[in-house]
Amino acid sequence: AQSVAQPEDQVNVAEGNPLTVKCTYSVSGNPYLFWYVQYPNRGLQFLLKYITGDNLVKGSYGFEAEFNKSQTSFHLKKPSALVSDSALYFCAVRAHNSNSGYALNFGKGTSLLVTP
Amino acid sequence: ETGVTQSPTHLIKTRGQQVTLRCSSQSGHNTVSWYQQALGQGPQFIFQYYREEENGRGNFPPRFSGLQFPNYSSELNVNALELDDSALYLCASSSVGFYEQYFGPGTRLTVT
Numbered sequence: 001a002q003s004v005a006q007p008e009d010q011v012n013v014a015e016g017n018p019l020t021v022k023c024t025y026s027v028s029g030n031p032y033l034f035w036y037v038q039y040p041n042r043g044l045q046f047l048l049k050y051i052t053g054d055n056l057v058k059g060s061y062g063f064e065a066e067f068n069k070s071q072t073s074f075h076l077k078k079p080s081a082l083v084s085d086s087a088l089y090f091c092a093v094r095a096h097n098s099n100s101g102y103a104l105n106f107g108k109g110t111s112l113l114v115t116p
Numbered sequence: 117e118t119g120v121t122q123s124p125t126h127l128i129k130t131r132g133q134q135v136t137l138r139c140s141s142q143s144g145h146n147t148v149s150w151y152q153q154a155l156g157q158g159p160q161f162i163f164q165y166y167r168e169e170e171n172g173r174g175n176f177p178p179r180f181s182g183l184q185f186p187n188y189s190s191e192l193n194v195n196a197l198e199l200d201d202s203a204l205y206l207c208a209s210s211s212v213g214f215y216e217q218y219f220g221p222g223t224r225l226t227v228t
Contacts, residue, residue: 032215043120043206043219044159051215090158094215095172102210103149103172104217106158 002027004074004091006107013081013114021076021110023091032094033074034104035065039087050074061085081114088112119143120209120220128226129197137192137223139207145218146211147171148190150182153204153222165190166212194225202227 004025013019025031032051036044048059055067065076076089088111092104119142129135141148147166151159161174165184179195188209194201204224208217 034216036219041224043118043122043221044208045118046216046218049216092158095161102147102215103161103164103174104151104159104208105161108156108158 002031002093002095002105004033004093004105004107006089006091006110008110009108010111010113013112015083015114015116016080019078019081019085019112019114021089021091021112023074023076023107025072025074025091025093027093031074033065033067034092034094035059035063035074035076036090036092036106037087038090038109044090047076083114083116086112086114118209118218118220120207120218122205122207122220122223124223125221126224126226128228131197131199131227133197134193134195135197135225137194137205137207137225139190139192139209139220141188141190141207141209142218144211145209146188147209148184148188149208149210149217150190150192151206151208152176152201153206154200155203159206162192197227199227201225 035047050067091107095103121140149164150162153159163173164171168184183191204222208219210217
């Protein structure tokens with residue numbers, strides 16, 4: 001089974017400081033990894049993905065993520081946080097087996113709070 | 117905003133009733149997936165449709181069923197509603213050859 005874990009329920013950071021939201025994964029074979037963001041009462045917005053290639057992936061709104069195979073991690077980062085980045089962040093891994101098609105398996109989410 | 121739309125936005129049903137939720141996929145996308153997101157949880161995969169056929173299913177009972185139409189829009193049907201079915205239901209569209217899925221705004225279902 002393919003799964004991700006987000007060890008932090010909440011991350012607090014001051015505006016202008018760097019932020020990191022952690023994600024570790026467990027897969028058989030090569031992982032396809034994703035980050036999504038969810039604002040209150042909204043659907044999920046795609047931020048970035050890792051499929052293959054460069055371990056540092058750049059995405060929307062200044063976010064980036066670092067794929068680390070030895071640590072089985074895919075942490076989301078941003079050099080300078082904005083108050084508007086406050087939201088719920090989900091890490092996901094794509095399943096691919098005969099039962100699950102191309103389903104995304106999500107972590108439980110990490111709430112990011114950026115304070116002025 | 118993605119081009120994925122869902123209707124209705126909110127819905128209140130009584131236990132035992134049936135409900136149909138609708139989704140229009142983003143232009144050019146031929147695959148639709150449905151997810152259930154309970155309060156405080158990550159989305160859970162219900163099933164996926166590709167070219168009008170179910171292409172994969174998560175750990176949900178048969179009273180959760182779906183359809184995909186020739187224009188790639190989709191329906192999620194839930195029979196014999198239970199209180200635990202109260203959740204945000206998300207539809208996501210994608211296209212073969214692309215890995216990410218694009219989500220609609222969701223339908224908030226409340227079962228009383």
